[in-house]
Amino acid sequence: MQPPEEPVMDVAHLGHVELLTPRPEESLRFFVEVMGMTESGRKGDSVYLRGWDDYERHSLQLTASRSSGLGHAAFRTRSPQALERRLAALRAAGNDVEPHEGELGHGTGWRFRDPDGHLFELYYETEWYEAPPALRPALKNQAQRFPGRGINVRRLDHFNCLAVDVRACRRFFESTLGFRCTERIELDSGEEAGMWLTATNKSYDFAFTKEAHGVPGRFHHVTFALDSREAILQAADIFLEHGVHIETGPHKHAVQQTFFLYVYEPGGNRVELANAGARLVLAPDWRTITWTEEERRKGQAWGLKTIESFHTHGTPPLPPNHD
Amino acid sequence: MQPPEEPVMDVAHLGHVELLTPRPEESLRFFVEVMGMTESGRKGDSVYLRGWDDYERHSLQLTASRSSGLGHAAFRTRSPQALERRLAALRAAGNDVEPHEGELGHGTGWRFRDPDGHLFELYYETEWYEAPPALRPALKNQAQRFPGRGINVRRLDHFNCLAVDVRACRRFFESTLGFRCTERIELDSGEEAGMWLTATNKSYDFAFTKEAHGVPGRFHHVTFALDSREAILQAADIFLEHGVHIETGPHKHAVQQTFFLYVYEPGGNRVELANAGARLVLAPDWRTITWTEEERRKGQAWGLKTIESFHTHGTPPLPPNHD
């Protein structure tokens, strides 16, 4: 018998996410004062931000824009050779891949679009964060001093895009980049309504869920990790005190069992807090969990019904007069 | 310039640890009643046990023996091809590698010894745990029902061996199996006193620390993961109620920042509880942290002095009349 094909291990991890915001100053204040992130650079219309445990210079790029949504999301490869292999695979599958220069924090970003039109980037060369004296940690195995400000997010965890054709997007990321699907939702119609992909031992590095309005390229949320569920409960109080709109949570997803809390940042983008890493997928041959429509009707793990706006709110907002 | 050599990604994760115990019944009761593990098989002198989130049939093999210590530790490879490559690398470096058959839960285990004489095993074929009806979980993306008994350990996390020559052991695992060293301790004399190796995004899958008595092949501890630090504090109370000897903790290590609690199981082996996964190493080119003798003199992260027995107690115990 033929042994199974070997897993491709070329993508190392999610590196950063660029969010577009029509209210850049308010968004920046939100990420610094409420989320407890640290500004690590500015260039053009962008401010670069990081959690205290992110090892690279930044994990969030906040870019002033006419509307909200995803600028791009970037994955770091495991090696220069791995980068070359993935670029070749993308091109072999007929994708345009263009070099992008001039961002802070990393070398050439090779950019391409997924079947739904979202912009992605692969890179290898990166800048390790060097904390200035005032932000140096007490323990040398930590990237930056724990801030003790607001919610103190630890690191970027994952993001979630909306897509008109979720299955096509999954196949794109599986076949060109070697992502593995740990969980997915398949409707009774056979349509794929959600998929969670990983390149690491985290049970997902990003997800795509069904766009209900037929508009491609929209964004659902970006997620930052905290150390404990207790820290997420504390965060809910801090959001409350700051008048931040809490959409839903804290509660536990059935899918992936993530302990979650969703809010909207001032620019309109949905931001999630989640518990860092309790659940790891260690099996190299993990068997994809497929949830049925009936199973998903039960709501979240402890019975909370999924809030309606979770299926409708994305960024940028729908165009006027859109149904 | 030559690009750096690509990382070897052939080992997927730590699979199981075999502990030897001269008090098999008491040890079994400890792991089932106090630790909250589940028995998943018996064969010969061994009982096979698992945490509720371990995906394979077992993660702990408890074997009746004349003394205590490590039976063997086993790593699962990422694929059959990866297994072949690692066996070839071991042999190319002059190691004896022998097939071992007949254990529950997995296919052929290929066994070899590290430079200090500990017994290791590589395997790929494995048995996924199938929970019997009474132990089926409510959520289908979970291996087994949460037990609600004692400490409810989630999964095997790592183990720690003592070695007379730590550096030689590190080089052995790096060069033959592709493990990456995330942190290490180097004494002023240049001797290596500790090293932490990983094949995953966990910041270590096992560690070796200095054997102070010149006796090869001894074992320091095995560690199981819980979901939160609060769960580890609760575990301390449960150990207290069961009269289990708490050696040190709960506290936070400076090295690796692990939140720890150490006890001795009835067979004499040291067992640790640690917090699952808050700290992940995502960088594919992580830069090894080297701690100096002076830095380590500061004790643990929050100032606790490392307890003396931590440097002396290992299993099996030292031979009589040994200094």
Next chain:
Amino acid sequence: MQPPEEPVMDVAHLGHVELLTPRPEESLRFFVEVMGMTESGRKGDSVYLRGWDDYERHSLQLTASRSSGLGHAAFRTRSPQALERRLAALRAAGNDVEPHEGELGHGTGWRFRDPDGHLFELYYETEWYEAPPALRPALKNQAQRFPGRGINVRRLDHFNCLAVDVRACRRFFESTLGFRCTERIELDSGEEAGMWLTATNKSYDFAFTKEAHGVPGRFHHVTFALDSREAILQAADIFLEHGVHIETGPHKHAVQQTFFLYVYEPGGNRVELANAGARLVLAPDWRTITWTEEERRKGQAWGLKTIESFHTHGTPPLPPNHD
């Protein structure tokens, strides 16, 4: 100026609650196996149960009955003299107060009814719990060994009755027993929709909320305390695994800021878990917080809408054909 009247300090604390259940065996299994309570006696149709930190013999009396609901709730007075004073005050206000003998765990219980018809009891003489050898704690300042089984509820915290006339009930408990109202809800109509009373430094020992169906004497829930919010999150998973119906939560109440989780026990009675004691009312002259209808429309602290059944489900169930 006349000094204010001195507070009456005669009631020491809530002692126990008697729940009626039409499914006594299933209810008992729920409280022992899932809630982690300990049986401490049986008499007639009743089983007596306790949390590991309750100092009296029992805090819950579970009584087989044709339907569900509250049997009675009992308060312990601060002294024999305090008991006499309160009985005199009850009688002076025209209430029937009858001695009740023969229950396990305490001396004469003096029984009376509130304006809505619920049965209450005052007592002073009580039996301190003496743990049998197998349940003796490691620390002598603890009533009983921590069980390490299921949810491990710590102690009885409070209960909540429904009442047709909440204001009349509040005035009854304030004037005859000296309870202090820490928070209340007043509708735009002037009607009182909820009130929270305390005799201790806990911010409430019991509550009454509006009966929406005009049926007197019904019961809303009984609450047991856990040590942390993390323990309540863990409890949600344990309920999930046992197929226990989770009605709502975990979430944080705006009123009293209680972190809550509501389930139904097999007999139909609503049971709540709450976080022990983070919020204390230390002010002897605490100023009652009055919530308006508009404020309550905002839902719970973090925005969760109060679930409809919370306003309708009580025990015993409404009579057939009742609107």
Next chain:
Amino acid sequence: MQPPEEPVMDVAHLGHVELLTPRPEESLRFFVEVMGMTESGRKGDSVYLRGWDDYERHSLQLTASRSSGLGHAAFRTRSPQALERRLAALRAAGNDVEPHEGELGHGTGWRFRDPDGHLFELYYETEWYEAPPALRPALKNQAQRFPGRGINVRRLDHFNCLAVDVRACRRFFESTLGFRCTERIELDSGEEAGMWLTATNKSYDFAFTKEAHGVPGRFHHVTFALDSREAILQAADIFLEHGVHIETGPHKHAVQQTFFLYVYEPGGNRVELANAGARLVLAPDWRTITWTEEERRKGQAWGLKTIESFHTHGTPPLPPNHD
């Protein structure tokens, strides 16, 4: 049989503690930036501070002084009449009680000294904290907005004095003020080495432990409450980042089972963090727990040996040349 004497319920709770500091600016920065307290007034050499859940204007008075130590500690009575009764009882027992005017936040403070010479104060009239607009909380049943800065201490919890004759001090507070002793330590010699007193449902409002050097009037520590043990673990990291000396902990006391963490503030006074209120003493006739010398030799609850400085460090420091 004569019924037992009724408990005196005249003291409502610990109101505030005045700390003396020779480094007032650094101490202030510690309490505001690291501990997350809020300044609520200044007068003379004092700055007044509060935790976000303290209902009075302040709970900590920080006073510039030549040395460190306790300025005074103040208890609020339950009523004006209760105040009169306690002043009469103090005077009847031969104590000088003098009115003290002019402090921020409360009416006349009636001051007296305990047998060891520490200065205490009783008062009833007080000023409820009114948060300025920027510090108003989202929930109206909360005194002040949650700060989201540093350690975010919730409220004053208790304090601990050293005394040459602990037993004499206990009897003084029991007989004149009606405090109840929940736990105590009695050495084999019959000497009392520690005692924990309460006027509330907290298991202690203050403690006295043995002064090992024969110097009267010294101070051991003041304690602030946090909401969870997880918050105390987080606080340890924040102390670490700020270079604050951690003396011992986090760990759990056997006595009172308090989860503790001790540091020194810049003025030299020991400050403790503890978990708010999980353990309540509800029994009005609580039976004092007496620990023996042998029992205390076992160290803290989970086995940590009590650190030597815990028995020697007090404030002010011992005079020069003192043994």
